[in-house]
Amino acid sequence: MATIKDVAKAARVSIATVSRVINNTDKVGEVNRSRVINAMNQLNYTPNANARALVKQKSSTIGVVVPDITDPFFASLANGVEEVARASKMQLLLSTGKQSEASELEAINLLIERRCEAIVAYSKLIPDDKLCLLSKKFPSLILIDRYIADIADRCIWLDNIEGGRIAARHLLSLNHQKLAVINSNYKIDDPLLRLTGFKQVVEKQNLTLPKNLVVSYEPTLKGGELAAQDLLEQKLSFTAVFAYNDAMAIGAISVFEDNGYKVPSDISIIGFDDVLLSQYSRPKLTTLHYPINKMATNAAKLAITYNAENIQQGFDFKNTPHLIKRDSTALKR
Known part of the structure; x- marks a missing residue:
């Protein structure tokens, strides 16, 4: 089996030069690089995945x-x-x-x-x-x-906007008019787009979504707990919640239940993603399936x-x- 020394000898370069070619550094001239690659091909020298990638120009x-x-x-x-x-x-x-x-x-x-x-x-x-x-x-x-x-x-x-619309339509179809939103505080498009779609449908029904009832936290179980506590502290009435994702929804459910509210008889909540955990939460979570x-x-x-x-x-x-x-x-x- 060929060694790196054999490649260096065949290419008439140093072992260090062969190593640089294998690691694809910029310190090797094109002439020496070609010699090393040719020698590797001739000797069938493939010490690792990087070397194979170098010879074939792709790594599978x-x-x-x-x-x-x-x-x-x-x-x-x-x-x-x-x-x-x-x-x-x-x-x-x-x-x-x-x-x-x-x-x-x-x-x-x-x-x-x-x-x-x-x-x-x-x-x-x-x-x-x-x-x-x-x-x-x-x-x-x-x-x-x-x-x-x-x-x-x-x-x-x-289409995150349509996702927000679907969530709003579902809650409105169940006669909920006092709505709240638990959103992600990450500075990415998804939270804004889902909230935008949700608001579009709500406002089309001449309903309002109070600013105090839109709260944003880290999109985790803990974030959902904190968001639910925040909503309850607002002392504003709401009967349904749209959560940014399933983790936040499940975290919120635990806080609502701990504070004497039954889900869904007192508060309905809908999540987003349809992760496996949503099928095993109690109650099982209504959600938007993200494919x-x-x-x-x-x-x-x-x-x-x-x-x-x-x-x-x-x-x-x-x-x-x-x-x-x-x-x-x-x-x-």
Whole structure:
């Protein structure tokens, strides 16, 4: 079996130069780089995935960027990409981009440096213009839950405004007129878009949504608890709540119940996402199904097959959530 010393000897360069080529640094001239790559090919020298990627110019790896691997929602996203990777005999490389522009950029650039063949990224904080530049640098970068008009053929996105409308229609159909909203305080589009759709339907019925009854916290179980406490402290009457996600809804239910309110007989609540936990909460949670697994598989397939000269057909670029009726909402009597 060939060694790095054999490659260096065949290429007539130092071992350090071979190492730099394998790690794709900028300190190697094109002549020496070509010698090393030719020697690696001739000797069938592939010490690791990076070397194979260098020779073949791709690594048979698909990358995925999520902000939090512990969140069930993002676990479903990663699982959808992994299903496609496995079926395509590719490896999955996961990178986390925490809640900042810098960390998202770092996560995407890491996958590019690792020579991923395709990348699916959940990116909310990188500005549109920077993502457009990244898409030119890496043609197989597909965005999920993000719509940018200039690269619309690389965006698999959810109609969050319609999601808010669906939630409002459901609560109004149950005769609720005194409504509250528990929203996310993250500085991303989703909370604003869902609230916008919700307000559109409410205001069309000549109803008002008091500012004090729209509260924003971290989109977690704890955030839902804090939001519910905030609403109760307002001393304003409400009979139904639209929560940004299922975690916040379930956290809020625990506070309402602890304070003597029964869900749904006293307060109805509807969530968003339809994560697995929503089926096992008590009461079982009425929610909006977010087809994240389907969106992730479509995004992965698009990333693998993307061709800018021939826009892909058959992909659901725009996706719409749908209502899942369970036990946390009921007719107001």
